[in-house]
Amino acid sequence: MPSASDTVTIVGAGLTGPLLAISLVQRGFRVTIYERRPDPRRVRLSAGRSINLAISVRGIHALREAGLWESMRDIIIPMKGRMMHSLSGELTFQPYGKNETEVINSISRADLNAALMNEAEKRAVKIHFDERCRGLDLHSGIARFRNEQTASETDVDSGVIIGADGASSAVRLAMHKLNRFNLSQRYLDYGYKELTIAAGPDAKHVLEPNALHIWPRGSHMLIALPNVEGTFACILFLPFEGKTSFTNLDSETKFLEFFESNFPDAAPLMPQLRENFRDNPTGSMVTVKCSPWHVDAKSLLIGDAAHAIVPFFGQGMNCAFEDCTALLELIDRHGPEWATIFSEFERLRKANTDAIADLALENFIEMRDRVADPRFLFKKKVELALEAKYPRLFVPKYAMVTFQRIPYSVALSRGRVQDAMLSELCQSIDRIQDIDWQKAESMIHRQLTPLEQL
Ligand SMILES: Cc1cc2nc3c(=O)[nH]c(=O)nc-3n(C[C@H](O)[C@H](O)[C@H](O)COP(=O)(O)OP(=O)(O)OC[C@H]3O[C@@H](n4cnc5c(N)ncnc54)[C@H](O)[C@@H]3O)c2cc1C
Incomplete structure (x- = not known):
């Protein structure tokens, strides 16, 4: 029987949870994940969850360490640089790196998430879906979950509980009640909406596939990342309030007019524009900084739960995966000495996650205003x-x-x-x-x- 310190409960089967679970199982731990959503491999994606992510060296390193990167090659598209689209349709290409080996890679969040969940389950990680964490006793490690279908509640007693439950973390909320818990959260006054550029004949891309496309327009911006099936996943960033804003573009007609006059070369490539606008929710973006990230040897925050950042450096997931690399190195060094590992982890990572949070905010200005x-x-x-x-x-x-x-x-x-x-x-x-x-x-x-x- 493994000892209590060898059993780990992870809250959240987003991107970090399953990757961490796989790597912990590889080290002999018993891991269970609780996820508040239904299994995305069985239930149709809810509108607005089909975003693409840019994965680069830090994320790739973590996947490689877990033996997973090679199997991801079929679901990525390398992007060699930014392709800027001017209002008149003129294209300017700006390489990301000094040569063709320095690329970032487009990957669908849904495909990556499914691949990680499949790998975790192959390694006997049990993922309980529809189980929302409702709170926990941070010192005993007993967590309460509510089943979203049946409303039944279960208490789970585990050696260690790790909150990989994203920017609105329930584990962080429980820590918030502790004495001297520091928390700052700052929402951007911009929102985003997911849109799609359709594939051309024979599932061919209608724009250069090996680029991240940007339509920078000062106060707003459209970006597009290629998908393996020939489509592009686009994100429109727009202020919530003001003259040109989500609040003002409050009808399909106004939105289509705005879109066609600001992105005239993209609009004809988007037959589902009207439906995307109507059906996809407007997302918000937040920077979260908090400390401490752990309570004794019992509970820890990781990924967005510990440090959500805005997406403009394409680093949120890369940084969360790098958290996994750092945590696993400490486990390999100390064995299951959780108190030591958790405090060392925070000491090593906090200054760095604060730094990428600031860099991501700076890059927002760069992408929006300066790339043109x-x-x-x-x-x-x-x-x-x-x-x-x-x-x-x-x-x-x-x-x-x-x-x-x-x-x-x-x-x-x-x-x-x-x-x-x-x-x-x-x-x-x-x-x-x-x-x-x-x-x-x-x-x-x-x-x-x-x-x-x-
Ligand atoms: C528009 C946008 C674009 C982005 N682009 C990039 C990019 O190009 N590159 C990049 O590296 N990063 C990008 N990111 C950031 C990236 O998505 C996140 O950093 C990453 O998903 C963090 O992973 P995570 O596992 O910590 O959190 P998540 O992936 O959010 O997973 C958290 C999981 O916890 C579950 N959960 C939440 N609450 C509970 C609860 N109470 N009980 C149980 N389960 C719960 C959620 O359902 C979810 O499945 C982008 C983000 C946005 C919003």
């Missing part, structure tokens, strides 16, 4: 030129976050230093050949240490 600005695009070229000349010293912020596994806090602080350098170097030039290399060299050597030494 010729000065911004020029700076990106200078950035790549600096990286080519000083590859160990000057690594663009986007690359540090997306293509490396260096701590997010380091990416944030180095990114700020580099942004200041770029502004200075680009101040009075508009051609790459005019870069003042002497000045660049002196600034870089003075202010940056080689990345390997970190």
Whole structure:
């Protein structure tokens, strides 16, 4: 019989819960998951849950460690850069990385979730669906679940309980009642709606498939990520209030007029636009920071439950998967010494999850306002030129976050230093050949240490 400390209950079968469960079972733990929703593999997806996610190095590393990445290859599409669509339909491609190996990958949340659940079940993880966590005694670890179909309630007594229950976590809510629990949550005044670009004949993509498409329009923005079956999953970001807002676009006619005049090259590719607008809910985006993330050796928050972030750096899931990597390394080092593991986990991760939260908010402004600005695009070229000349010293912020596994806090602080350098170097030039290399060299050597030494 495994001991109490070897049994783990996870709340939430979203993206983090099943991945963590698989990795814990691989280490000999017995794991059970409770999920408030019905099984998405058996019940049709509710409208607005068909979003695509960009998975990059941190997420890939965690999946690879669990032996799952290779099997995901059939459900991903590499995206080599941003394809910007101007109002007049002009296209500008901006690569994400310095070469074709630096790509991000589009994956359907539903497909990834199903794949992770299947793998977890193969490894004898029992997932109880329709079971909503209603609260827990954080010190004893006894959690109460209510069945969403029958309304019956069950108490579950487990060695350890891990809240992987997302941005509105019930486990976090229980911790909130504790003395000296810190919590900040900040909603963006923007919402989002999921829309779809249909596949062309023979399930072919009607836009370049190996790109993340962006229609930046200042106060609002449309993005599209490719799907393996030829469609694109789109997200429209718009303020909740104001002249051009979800509140004002309150009829199908107004919405279609707005869409056709702002995204004239996308609208004809979206035969389901009217239905998508009507049927898909308007989502909100929140940054959550809290501490502590654990209570004694009994309960822990992980993923969005501990640190929800806005989606503009494409890092929420990547960061949550990196949480799993960090937690598992600690388990491998300490064995089931949960109190040590939990406090060490928070110590290692908190500064980094705070940093990616800030980076994601900064990237919102970049994607919305700056990607169409010729000065911004020029700076990106200078950035790549600096990286080519000083590859160990000057690594663009986007690359540090997306293509490396260096701590997010380091990416944030180095990114700020580099942004200041770029502004200075680009101040009075508009051609790459005019870069003042002497000045660049002196600034870089003075202010940056080689990345390997970190
Ligand atoms: C519009 C948008 C785009 C995004 N794009 C990206 C991207 O490109 N790349 C990226 O890395 N990240 C992206 N993210 C972020 C990513 O979706 C999240 O960071 C990720 O889903 C977090 O995983 P999680 O397991 O912590 O939470 P979730 O995936 O939200 O899972 C939580 C699970 O817990 C369940 N649950 C909730 N409450 C209870 C309860 N009381 N009892 C039982 N179960 C419960 C939920 O039903 C859910 O299944 C995006 C997010 C949004 C909103």
